Amino acid sequence: MSLQDQLMKAGLVSKHDAKKANKSKHRALKSGKKVINEAKQTAVEKREEQAKRDRELNAQRKAEADKKALIAQIKQLISTNSQDRSRGEIAYNFSDKGTITKVFVTEALQNGLVNGQLAIAKLEDSYHLIPTGIADKVKQRDDSYIVLVNDRKADTSVDEEDPYADFQIPDDLMW
Structure with a gap:
């Protein structure tokens, strides 16, 4: 039993209205126009919108993860x-973001920091001394965790016109 028959049986549509709808449908098919089912069209659009929202939500969840x-x-x-x-x-x-901070180290660790072999990283309000190679790996991921890396290559360059070039600052100078 078709929907049209059910509507006629329920008294919602007369026989005349049903014939009229069939004729207009038949004319539309004959002229080559497609009969668009609005309910199907809106359902398809809603599914597409929902899929788009789901993709965006999944991308956001993946970025957070x-x-x-x-x-x-x-x-x-x-x-x-x-x-x-x-x-x-x-x-x-x-110096950590403009604040002078100190950590207590052994002489070997101090030499490692001065020579650029060790770096200082900040993790949850505590400072850690890590090898420079590890500090580079951390910097690749997020450089905000690294507080200090002494680069000895940059310190070796001397300006020709520097009047204090003959007076080198000792590496173990405490301030």
């Missing part, structure tokens, strides 16, 4: 490669 994974990688790199400075008695001063 990637960011969390990246932060986890950085934390693991810093925590597993952190040098033990529990026996440090020498204060090493450095």
